[in-house]
Amino acid sequence: MARPGFVLTVDDRTPPLLVSEGDGVRLQPFPKGAEVVYPPDTAGRRVDAAAAVAASLAEGLDGAPLADRLRPGIRLTVTVGALEQPAARGVDVRQHVVEQVLQLAATAGVDDVVVLAANGIGPRPTEEQLLEVLGERVVRSFSADGRLRTHDALDREQLTEVAPGVELDARLADSDLVVDVSCGTGGSDVGADLVGSLSSLDTQRRLHRALRLDRVVPTAGAEVEGEGAAMVRSAVEALPLVSVRAVLDQVVHPPSLEFLGRREWEWRIRERATWFGLRRLLEVAPDRARRSVLQAAPDQGVLAVAAGSPAAVSAWSAGRAAGAERVEVKGQADVLVCGVPHRTPINPGTAVDPLVAAWSVLGRTLGATTGAPVVRPGGAVIAFHPLAPTFSARVHPSSADFFVDVLSTTTDPEQMTEQEARFAADEWYTSLYRRQHAWAGVLPFQLWADVRAGAEQVGDVIWVGADRASAERMGFRAASTLADALEIASDSVGRSPRIRYLHTPPHLVADVQEA
Structure with a gap:
């Protein structure tokens, strides 16, 4: 049965609480009076995935069924995103969507169809991953003649400008209809996700920076559009696009x-x-x-599916996320405590290295609010992770070099411009991205920009159980225990701080209300 999230105040009866720390997990006692924010439990709201997909395609949020847009002779492209999301046990919801879209296309006499894996600057999916996400029938039928392919952000022959300064996969611009398929546990700007995952490397880098600045430096007034939002809007308006989004439950x-x-x-x-x-x-x-x-x-289920314009689906997705992830809390804390999940969008199947751990806490968890930050300006963040300098040479080949060579000279993203350009053009990183299954060489720079943006919102960032050299290299501090971390933080937050622990995973979004 589904249950809402809630806030627990630690007392004498509270047992030690679960804390994830990347490739490990612990039971941690918390001080009396600390607030513990538990995410909603949505497992009891599951629907039949195939039926939900069929209903969404038959009646989109904008009213018209998908079948009305299919006719003989058109060029149809089906993009499949959220590749970092683990495939479901049994039939993945993305497989349901793709198979039903292809069936509608066949019925309408559409012959020119391409299925495009939207991996952005992330690893090319392996054949095993494609089989898990799309199913054997789609993979075998479309791979044989090249109609199933992976996006390549560095293949100039497959890229074209669809709007001023926005380069996307050329197949999108050549299509009469694009059906974008994605899934996830919470809200999503499906337009931004599509542009980020099907653009050129140059466009993706500009978009990442612009969207981050849109969040960190909001424009004056809701009517003023930020640069990142403008890039997304111009690209989406240039495409004949239908978005299909499945919201999943919080079983992780x-x-x-x-x-x-x-x-x-x-x-x-x-x-x-x-x-x-x-x-x-x-x-x-x-x-x-x-x-x-x-x-x-995990045995993850589907809560709902919707289809329609990117704007309509994004708004619908945000509304669904309110019940699936949002928890109301009163006021801002002096100290935020959080763990690091075993699996993030950056590290499926690989170690949670120090950069991924820092991004998970400061770039993702800290920013997961509906408005005001969950911790006050100048407060402290205490996170649990060993920060062992272990990096995946197969998936994150540039991260170790960034950690050793770049962070040893500066931690300021604005001073890393030349190094980022060098990593972006590096032949070895490029080869691993295009020919193997690695992230593009710019990944650590983008992670670090998000990390620093989060760190600038608070005073101390302290890692419990961390390698001290790794913490210091990133400009943070290390402590042996939670008690030691609170002692270190006492210089800035006092001896009796308001402590708030975000009990994740599953992911949650804090709705901070006035105390």
Whole structure:
């Protein structure tokens, strides 16, 4: 049964609370009086995915069914995004959407169809991933003659300008209809997601910076459009676009560990025994084995599906997210405590390295609010992660070089322009992105820009259990325990701070109201 999120005040009866720390997890006692924000439990709201997809395609948010836009002779492109989202057990909702769109196209006599994996500057999906997301029938039918392909942000022959300064995959501009398919647990600006995941590297870099500045330096008045929003709008208006978005529930742990997503006092005796076994396993298992356990696919379900214009679907998605992720809290805290999830959009199947950990906390969790930040300006952020300088040479090949060579000279993103240009043009990083399954070389620069934007909102950033050298390299501080971290933070927040712990994953959005 679905349950709303809530805020718990720690007292003498509160057990130690679960804290994720990347490739590990712990039970952590919290000081009496600390606030613990639990996300909503949405598992009880699931719908039949195939039926929900069919209904959304038959009656879009804008009124017209998709079938009315299909006719013989048109060029149809189906883009598949959210590739960082793990495939569902059984049939993935994206497979349902793609298969039903292709069936409608076949019925209408549409022959020119391409399925395009929208990976942006992220790794090219492997054949196994494509089979998990799209199913064998689509992959086998469309791969044989090149009608299933992956976007390449560096392939100049496959890129074209669709609006001033906005280059996208040329297939989009050549299409009479583009159906964009995505899924996720919360709200999404589907237009921005599409542009970011199907643009040239130069466009993606400009868009990332512009959207970040739109958030950090809001324009004066709601009627004034930021540069990032203008780029997205101009691109979307240039395309014959229909968006299909599926909202998923908040189940993020594999079936054997689903109890980790419940409140700690609800754990049964058998689950407590499983917890002790898990802790022992994580202590002795090698890194890959730990990740295979913690990042195993969850039994995630579909809450709703909608189709329509990008603006309509984005608004609908935001409304659905209000019930799926939003939790109301009173006032801003002096100290924000948070963990680092085992799996983020940046590291499926790989380690949570220091850059990904910092981005998860300061670039993602800290910014997940409806308005006012969850922690006051000048407050402290305390996060749990070892910050071991271990990077995936296969998936994040440029991150280790960035961490060692760039951060040793400066932590100011504005002073990294030349290094970013060099990484963007590096032949080795380019080859790994285009020929293997790696992120483009600019990834760490974009992560770090988000990290610094978040860090500038607060005073101290302290990592519990972290490698001190790694923390210092990033301009942060390290502590052995939560008590030590609070002692370090006391210089700026005092001896009796208001402490708030965001109990994630699952992801939540804090709706900060006046105290």
